[in-house]
Amino acid sequence: MMLEKIIALSRKSSPWVCHFNSGGCNACDIEVMATLTPRFDVERFGIQLKGSPRHADILVCTGPVTKQIRERLLRVYHQMPTPKYIAAVGSCALSGGVFYDCYNVLGGIDRVLPVDVYVPGCPPRPDAIIAGIVKVLQKMEADALELGDQGRASAAEGGNSRVSH
Amino acid sequence: MAIIDDLFKILVFPGFLFVVNLGLFLEWLDRKIYARLQNRVGPPWYQPWLDILKLLSKEDVIPEGASRFMFTWLPVFYLAVTVTASLCIPVGTYAAIYSFPGDLIVVLFLLTLATIILFLLGWYSGSPFGRVGAVRAVTQFLAYEVPLVAALLTQALLADSWSISLVMARTTVGFPRFVVVHLTALAVALISLQGKLLRVPFDAPEAETEIVAGPFTEYTGRRLAFIRLAERTEMAVGVGLVSDLFLPFPARLGVLGFVISAILVTFVLSVLRASVARFRIEDTTVLAWKYILPFSALGMVLAIIVRG
Ligand code: SF4
Numbered sequence: 001m002m003l004e005k006i007i008a009l010s011r012k013s014s015p016w017v018c019h020f021n022s023g024g025c026n027a028c029d030i031e032v033m034a035t036l037t038p039r040f041d042v043e044r045f046g047i048q049l050k051g052s053p054r055h056a057d058i059l060v061c062t063g064p065v066t067k068q069i070r071e072r073l074l075r076v077y078h079q080m081p082t083p084k085y086i087a088a089v090g091s092c093a094l095s096g097g098v099f100y101d102c103y104n105v106l107g108g109i110d111r112v113l114p115v116d117v118y119v120p121g122c123p124p125r126p127d128a129i130i131a132g133i134v135k136v137l138q139k140m141e142a143d144a145l146e147l148g149d150q151g152r153a154s155a156a157e158g159g160n161s162r163v164s165h
Numbered sequence: 166m167a168i169i170d171d172l173f174k175i176l177v178f179p180g181f182l183f184v185v186n187l188g189l190f191l192e193w194l195d196r197k198i199y200a201r202l203q204n205r206v207g208p209p210w211y212q213p214w215l216d217i218l219k220l221l222s223k224e225d226v227i228p229e230g231a232s233r234f235m236f237t238w239l240p241v242f243y244l245a246v247t248v249t250a251s252l253c254i255p256v257g258t259y260a261a262i263y264s265f266p267g268d269l270i271v272v273l274f275l276l277t278l279a280t281i282i283l284f285l286l287g288w289y290s291g292s293p294f295g296r297v298g299a300v301r302a303v304t305q306f307l308a309y310e311v312p313l314v315a316a317l318l319t320q321a322l323l324a325d326s327w328s329i330s331l332v333m334a335r336t337t338v339g340f341p342r343f344v345v346v347h348l349t350a351l352a353v354a355l356i357s358l359q360g361k362l363l364r365v366p367f368d369a370p371e372a373e374t375e376i377v378a379g380p381f382t383e384y385t386g387r388r389l390a391f392i393r394l395a396e397r398t399e400m401a402v403g404v405g406l407v408s409d410l411f412l413p414f415p416a417r418l419g420v421l422g423f424v425i426s427a428i429l430v431t432f433v434l435s436v437l438r439a440s441v442a443r444f445r446i447e448d449t450t451v452l453a454w455k456y457i458l459p460f461s462a463l464g465m466v467l468a469i470i471v472r473g
Contacts, residue, residue, distance in 0.1 A: 010218035041205035051373040081224035
């Protein structure tokens with residue numbers, strides 16, 4: 001029990017994020033970058049941007065999933081070590097947004113990956129993105145308390161029913 | 166009893182636990198100063214320890230293209246080498262666990278070995294980013310190693326000894342006469358230490374905006390935790406070495422003086438990190454060979470002249 005508590009504390013205090021744009025218009029990415037600027041100081045919460053998906057705990061996805069990017073998105077997802085969490089940022093990542101029903105667009109991130117938290121907005125403000133990450137942290141803590149270092153049951157089973165690989 | 170005493174020295178103080186924790190503390194200090202210089206609050210003091218704990222509890226992936234043996238053992242060797250180097254560093258007046266005439270050379274050699282391991286880490290990780298980072302690490306090594314050794318050699322020349330503890334005891338001998346030489350060597354040592362520790366402006370080997378994370382790109386979980394611990398230990402060893410050899414406090418104030426000087430040196434390194442941008446790898450080499458090396462050679466010649 002003690003061990004689970006320590007793991008939960010360390011996971012929720014040191015979330016490293018990796019940022020992936022799967023085909024958005026770039027405004028969401030600018031907002032994600034703005035979130036990481038000194039003004040919002042997310043390092044207070046231990047949040048750090050990592051270049052490598054191998055180091056990341058949370059994948060911040062922006063934009064709709066295009067047919068072209070689907071393979072790459074999956075590859076990046078599979079490169080992440082468990083436990084891994086996905087935050088979908090922006091209307092496009094939620095549902096396809098303005099690109100909904102385009103010939104080359106599959107739809108939101110949850111058509112491909114199990115999404116943990118949805119941050120709406122076109123683009124969402126940095127405050128909203130931080131709020132989204134905090135929701136992921138709560139989920140992380142709950143998972144770690146329940147499963148210790150055993151990763152996540154929910155994602156392994158494809159927790160989200162709309163997932164299609 | 167002697168065995169228990171030795172074990173305590175090696176494992177707790179001034180050995181393993183002390184250096185690793187000093188390294189993590191210096192990491193926090195560095196991040197905090199960096200944050201304050203950007204006018205933000207920065208991470209809480211326990212952040213580096215939690216980062217390590219989190220990495221330890223994550224999944225451990227061995228990529229298909231990587232060499233299994235190297236991938237498993239290199240992080241361990243990396244930590245082993247840096248911790249071994251720390252055994253020769255006296256903590257203020259508290260003698261080093263293993264000290265003999267010439268331990269300065271051994272520490273320098275072990276730190277060089279750490280860079281070679283860094284190269285192998287990247288080379289065998291089976292990722293092109295890792296390889297580019299590895300080659301850059303070695304290129305940069307050619308740039309900073311000579312000035313670093315020259316700067317430390319200047320101190321050793323002034324003190325007329327290759328033993329760290331003797332040089333430390335003699336840092337203030339002949340005080341006003343040696344000041345210029347001291348400061349020249351200190352400046353060169355600080356700049357090349359920044360390169361040794363792969364920090365901005367010499368972080369081209371792990372430049373996250375171009376080659377993902379350089380040699381560490383493919384490492385996850387506890388392997389990455391080991392690498393981080395090794396890097397922090399390397400930082401503690403480097404900073405400790407410079408404070409022992411150059412600053413007057415460790416020999417006067419003992420352990421407290423050692424920690425104070427380590428904090429001072431880290432402060433300078435952090436301000437340097439916060440105020441400059443990254444050099445391209447060829448600029449690093451040009452800077453080192455055209456400007457820093459002549460400067461350090463000048464320091465050495467001066468040292469020989471003033472000692473007479
Ligand atoms: S949600 Fe809006 S801002 Fe974000 S990628 Fe889509 S269109 Fe661009």
